[in-house]
Amino acid sequence: MLTDNQSLNRRLEANASDLAKREQHFHALVQNSSDVITLIDRHGAIQYQSASVERILGYGETELVGKSFGELVHPDDRTQALRKIDEAINIMGPPIATECRLRRVDDSYCPAEVTITNLLELPAVRGLVLNTRDVSERKALEEKLTHQAFHDSLTSLPNRAAFRIGLDHALHGASEGRIAVLFLDLDDFKAVNDTLGHDTGDRLLVAVGARIASTLRPGDTVARLGGDEFAVLLKKMEDEQIAQRVAERITRQLVPPFAIDGKEISIRASIGIAGLVTGQEAADDLIRNADVAMYIAKSKGKARFVQYEASIAGAAIERMELEHDLRSALQEKQFVLQYEPVIMLESGAIHSVEALVRWNHPRRGVLAPVDFIGVAEQSGLIVELGRWVLQQAARDARRWQV
Template sequence: MDEIKREVAFAGQRVKQKVIFALALCSVIPLLVLTYTLHGYFIPGGNANIIAGRLQDLLALPILVAFTGLLMAGGGYVVWDLASAISRTASLVTTAQPSHPATVSRSDEIGTLMASFNRMIATIEQQSDEINQFPKRLEQLTRQAFRDPLTNLPNRALFMDRLTHGLTRAQRRHEHLAVLFLDLDRFKVVNDTLGHTVGDQLLVEVSRRLTSALRPGDTVARLGGDEFGILLEDVADAETAETVAVRVEESLGQPYRFEGREVFVTASIGIALSSAKLGLPEEILRDADLAMYHAKAKGKARHEVFDGSMSAPALDRMDLEMDLRSAISRHEFRLHYQPILRLDTGKITEVEALIRWQHEKRGLLQPDEFIGLTEETGLIVPIGQWVLSEACKQARLWQVEYPTTPPLVMSVNLSAKQFQNPKLVEEITQALDESGLAPSCLKLEITESTVMQDAPVTLTKLTELKELGVRLAIDDFGTGYSSLGYLKRFPVDTLKIDRSFVKGLSPDGGDNAIVRAVVTVAKSLNMDVTAEGVETEAQLAELRALGCDRWQGFLFARPVSPERVAPLLASDQPKEKEVARA
């Protein structure tokens, strides 16, 4: 548009210059001619000869007049042509339409003016279309900002805005409101089994059922993933909110039909009511979220109303998470080791590395007190890398100090997230290189559930690890579901029998048959067997009779610090049992 303005201004200036030139031509030339013609009559002291010459000049006057007239006519034509062209152009401009632009067949400044005008009209039309579309675009942007694109429900931002206004109204009217935090149970199973398309269809249908189960003035929103929020205003008490929760549970509990099959999905619901203090919208939503987790912990497919006692564990967990994030930099993690012995010789052939957390205020924490949190936060990957590095270094130190044939083997547990880490092979190689430990002296333990989670991918990853030369073991074997077809293809060296089966061992116990079956399967696949959690001589005797290869447990030693493992490694027949048990 600025360029068009400059073109119009330039063309207008040229027209103005032409008009001034034409007017000057028309006015100046006659004056020059008349001045020249009459000059002789006013010269003082003139004589007859001079007057005779002037008479000759007077005879040429008609010619001069004619010539002057021609010049005036030419200048007048220029002015008339410009004026008429401008008049026609103005008329065309006033009647021109964007779809039918004005045309002037000229190549001079008037043509430039008309072309610039047509370009200006086209630009204005384009901008006009954009202006006319602005309300529609504004509506689209508003929808994107405050609506969930899949279900068309309000999103978290709009839900929090309505909750904020609802709290203000409740305070002004001395009323209460309730927030229901809803999470679908086993939605991930449906998503992974039937595909994301069916998962999306399920979310849409859940949204429809939630909306139909509520009053017209209530708000249901998709907060993210399979989480939904419900805002109930003008609620008398918790029972009213629970009545709505029951109605929602009944509606969602009906079967869903997708692609010719029935799908059943339930929901865990947390309920939080505004108090006399009201509080912030975020606090009420957080309370409902905590109540929902309590509902899941009690078996799912139910609802729970928030009370103050629920927040204490959550706050404690939050504090623990904050401490966990800085535990590595503060060097608070410790590795304890539990010896693994051969059943036939009684000698220590392996040690298993087990992590502990020496918390500044809470003391020595066992894995079950923080490992779950490390997996949720993703910290299990860097922590697991630290464990791997430290365990390899310690194993190599013991090999040098207490040489045996074959060398001592270090067992390290891998979590599911570590196993899925694309840099796992690289990190293991680095730990081996830095410590100087031979790959054959490192055994990686992976739980049965992790191994069978995605068997084809697991087979590829296990093969990559085996190519490094490390040993592989399936931990907690018997607690999950293993396909024997895949088990025989996995390059695994050891099956570790879970302590729950060892605990039930007795001369006439039912777990004997399970252990015997595991040993038989392992032997047929050229694997050895290690039993965990051995606590009595009777259990040890049964394992020996069943053909088990190795064992570990409190009967010999608890997991202890490196300093207390050293005396056990110093003798082929360890004599420090009592020290280790203390």
């Protein structure tokens, strides 16, 4: 009998030792977890907090015990967080995850991901276990990627995608009132890049964006669409003349030279203005109309603004399409040279030849210079076209000689 009691005692001691080791092992895991382990009762009061709370939120291990978990949550996130806790209590299922901002000891907020597990029915726990993870780095990366997706990397202004979204919202927002789009293109900006270099050109674009922004009213938006093109969204205009007044301010603001890299650089802009005409215009329609009006401003001598009118848009659109095709034609070698001989009347001998450029347009057929030289001159493509003509004529002359 004594032997049985001794054996029983040894087994009990062994079980107690094993249980103590398990508890120590579990405690070590919890205390050294990178996540914060929190136990709350069904009323949200904190019953236990792991030591990692000090590393993430700055509180001592027992400092928050007895306090409401909801008080730690940012006011804007509190309703959603408490709703998720109620959901975990009342709806049986897997753990529930939510994101919220938790107050640090210095009153700043830590972006956190909280997983809620209902262990109320487990006698050893009888509470809700919250596993909280600091997601500051992930949130910072998400914000960085979002900023990059919707902002121009050079000027930090909104980019084309952001401008398009903002314009969509303005068109569908009942409170935005009258709206208008200004499309700006810097005049002869290519000459700055060609003569002073792209680095100087980039710094000029940043300075131009800042000057444009300085002329706008609160709530208006300037974006860089790409290259030397900018756009402005005007909202809540009391009358349609506001768009022209803003365009005037921008024009005046660009008059003083820009001091870039120890040089004074003068730059002007052609501006197109487009407002709602039918009331049914989509965002793309407004941007296109403003672009057309800008093109008309260029054709009238640059450094001015023009209001879009449907009656004068047809010819401008045709010229814009021709300019677009002209750029493609240079790349795709759609131009050909035809030669007319100059003959000496006395002898009938060929004295020389005149090179005449023709454009073998894929849709319009063969175009004479009168149909496209004006567009080439206005767009600056005449330099590249002229270079090709000289090079091709020289190649042909060399071929005839041999």
